[in-house]
Amino acid sequence: MKELSYLNKYFYKYRGRIVLGILFVALSNIFSIVQPILIKQTLDDVAAQIAAKHNKTTLILSDTLQDKVLLFCLLVVGAALLRGLFLFLMRQTIIVISRFIEYDLKNEIYAHYQVLDEAFYKTNSTGNLMNRISEDVSRVRMYVGPALMYLVNMFVMFVFTISAMLYSSITLTCIVLIPLPILIFIAYKVHDVINTRSESVQEKLSSLSSFVQETVSGIRVVKAFAREKQFETNLKQQSALYRKQSLLLAQVNAYFHPALTLLIGLSLTLIVYFGGLGVMQNKFTTGMLVEFVMYINMLTFPVASLGWVISLVQRAAASQKRINEFLKTQPSVQSKGSDAISIKGTVKFNRVSFAYPNSKTAAIKNISFEVKPGQTIAFFGRTGSGKSTVANLMVRLYDVSEGEILIDGINIKDIPIHIVRAAIGYVPQEVFLFSDTIKNNIAFGYTNASESEITHAAIAADVYQNIIGFENKFETLLGERGINLSGGQKQRISIARALVKNAKILIFDDVLSAVDTKTESKILNNLKPILAHQTCFIISHRITSIQHANQIIVLENGVVVETGNHQTLINNNGYYARQYQLQMEEEAA
Numbered sequence: 001m002k003e004l005s006y007l008n009k010y011f012y013k014y015r016g017r018i019v020l021g022i023l024f025v026a027l028s029n030i031f032s033i034v035q036p037i038l039i040k041q042t043l044d045d046v047a048a049q050i051a052a053k054h055n056k057t058t059l060i061l062s063d064t065l066q067d068k069v070l071l072f073c074l075l076v077v078g079a080a081l082l083r084g085l086f087l088f089l090m091r092q093t094i095i096v097i098s099r100f101i102e103y104d105l106k107n108e109i110y111a112h113y114q115v116l117d118e119a120f121y122k123t124n125s126t127g128n129l130m131n132r133i134s135e136d137v138s139r140v141r142m143y144v145g146p147a148l149m150y151l152v153n154m155f156v157m158f159v160f161t162i163s164a165m166l167y168s169s170i171t172l173t174c175i176v177l178i179p180l181p182i183l184i185f186i187a188y189k190v191h192d193v194i195n196t197r198s199e200s201v202q203e204k205l206s207s208l209s210s211f212v213q214e215t216v217s218g219i220r221v222v223k224a225f226a227r228e229k230q231f232e233t234n235l236k237q238q239s240a241l242y243r244k245q246s247l248l249l250a251q252v253n254a255y256f257h258p259a260l261t262l263l264i265g266l267s268l269t270l271i272v273y274f275g276g277l278g279v280m281q282n283k284f285t286t287g288m289l290v291e292f293v294m295y296i297n298m299l300t301f302p303v304a305s306l307g308w309v310i311s312l313v314q315r316a317a318a319s320q321k322r323i324n325e326f327l328k329t330q331p332s333v334q335s336k337g338s339d340a341i342s343i344k345g346t347v348k349f350n351r352v353s354f355a356y357p358n359s360k361t362a363a364i365k366n367i368s369f370e371v372k373p374g375q376t377i378a379f380f381g382r383t384g385s386g387k388s389t390v391a392n393l394m395v396r397l398y399d400v401s402e403g404e405i406l407i408d409g410i411n412i413k414d415i416p417i418h419i420v421r422a423a424i425g426y427v428p429q430e431v432f433l434f435s436d437t438i439k440n441n442i443a444f445g446y447t448n449a450s451e452s453e454i455t456h457a458a459i460a461a462d463v464y465q466n467i468i469g470f471e472n473k474f475e476t477l478l479g480e481r482g483i484n485l486s487g488g489q490k491q492r493i494s495i496a497r498a499l500v501k502n503a504k505i506l507i508f509d510d511v512l513s514a515v516d517t518k519t520e521s522k523i524l525n526n527l528k529p530i531l532a533h534q535t536c537f538i539i540s541h542r543i544t545s546i547q548h549a550n551q552i553i554v555l556e557n558g559v560v561v562e563t564g565n566h567q568t569l570i571n572n573n574g575y576y577a578r579q580y581q582l583q584m585e586e587e588a589a
């Protein structure tokens with residue numbers, strides 16, 4: 001319950017509706033309680049008439065009685081209709097509240113997802129994150145909606161029904177209530193079993209669906225390696241487990257209803273037997289027996305669902321606990337500083353070292369350099385040498401472990417993250433485009449971009465000709481709903497996306513790897529006027545991409561092993577010069 005108290009702020013938000021809901025609960029119960037009372041009255045009147053006839057005492061006027069019976073019957077129908085109306089209104093208010101809270105909670109979780117940092121996403125699987133916002137939230141909704149509604153309803157109904165019963169007959173009330181605790185206990189136990197079993201059904205189902213999801217997204221690899229048979233066998237095994245668990249669940253469900261009916265039957269038998277004896281001894285009237293039978297019927301459903309409700313609350317508490325853990329997670333990269341800062345573009349790394357949160361060895365060690373607007377710095381080195389790490393630190397996906405990064409002389413930690421990122425045009429190593437139009441993909445970081453700005457960016461990234469070759473040109477849809485682009489086309493759209501922002505700092509992480517050397521030099525040429533004013537980071541394995549940079553830093557295992565411009569590095573005769581030699585020979589061949 002402690003975990004669920006997190007939701008109180010939402011209850012407070014919708015307090016007006018909640019009060020209304022409770023009012024409807026009370027009204028619907030009032031109208032259900034009058035029915036047995038009316039019926040009892042009617043039956044007792046009729047019985048009195050029969051007895052009078054039998055004893056030859058004065059009869060009530062037959063017509064008057066008939067009218068009275070008719071009136072009472074109509075009242076019963078009226079009460080039933082009103083009860084129905086208020087039940088409807090009760091559901092309409094309380095279930096609607098639960099949908100509102102579900103909506104708010106989803107938004108809250110999603111907003112928090114956006115704040116969390118890269119390290120969080122590396123340690124939590126997508127499936128896990130999806131579950132929090134869908135499955136766990138639905139379980140919480142079952143608590144704020146149905147569970148609370150049933151609990152309130154049950155409480156009100158108990159108070160009303162038991163008061164009415166006590167008013168009518170204390171003895172009969174006791175007889176009716178004897179089997180109730182047993183019923184509640186059994187219902188709770190059964191629901192406990194149902195819960196554990198449905199949890200495991202859920203678990204099996206979710207592993208089954210992640211399995212299918214993975215094979216579908218990796219279907220090309222599965223087919224190319226002719227592994228279909230094994231995957232089919234795997235799926236059969238997983239499905240069989242799921243089936244087994246589902247059958248176990250169906251089994252408890254199958255026991256539950258007969259057991260319930262048995263207990264209700266027991267209650268009824270007790271009432272009819274002891275009540276019948278009482279009627280013969282003139283302690284009770286027949287009307288009272290009928291009244292109590294109706295009460296039993298009214299009480300059974302809420303009591304039987306009590307177990308279900310308890311289990312709903314327990315599951316919601318477990319889900320809310322997981323949600324709270326997420327919401328409490330604070331990003332390690334914190335944004336602070338004045339919003340008035342405007343970035344010009346000088347970047348300085350001062351003895352920067354960094355180790356990824358889950359790794360012990362540093363990815364970069366003691367790196368220092370400075371770049372000014374109009375200059376280009378290049379990073380070169382073997383795979384895994386730490387090049388992308390430099391880019392990750394620049395866009396502040398992580399914070400440095402040691403040393404400092406200064407932008408215009410201000411520590412990057414003291415500039416609000418959104419300002420840093422707005423000043424950077426970043427082309428990541430792994431291209432990601434959204435299932436949206438080409439136009440929207442290019443304007444992603446600068447949604448106010450004009451047609452001509454988008455066109456210019458596309459031209460500079462040398463992808464314009466490709467785009468206008470498509471039937472819908474810039475309106476062409478990409479991804480799942482549209483066409484697929486080649487690796488090189490995707491890279492160039494991703495470059496256009498960074499260029500259109502007209503950012504002060506540009507970072508190209510190995511972005512020309514999927515294009516041929518001719519296209520590469522064309523793009524580099526197009527970039528020249530842009531780079532003349534901006535600070536640029538180029539990461540590449542290809543020397544042709546970086547040879548014109550003002551500064552080239554050669555990394556090996558996160559350490560700077562050589563630095564200087566192209567000519568100095570050639571003269572140095574180290575790794576860079578050897579790679580240059582090799583690449584030139586390849587080119588010539």
Ligand SMILES: Nc1ncnc2c1ncn2[C@@H]1O[C@H](COP(=O)(O)OP(=O)(O)OP(=O)(O)O)[C@@H](O)[C@H]1O
Nearest residue numbers: 122356359363382383384385386387388389390429
């Ligand atoms: N998210 C991460 N968590 C832990 N270690 C990481 C992570 N990303 C990279 N590393 C490690 O950091 C080191 C540097 O990686 P980085 O991505 O910077 O290399 P790179 O020079 O960009 O390589 P490539 O040329 O292949 O892109 C590698 O040893 C890598 O295993």
Ligand SMILES: [Mg+2]
Nearest residue numbers: 387388429510
């Ligand atoms: Mg990399």
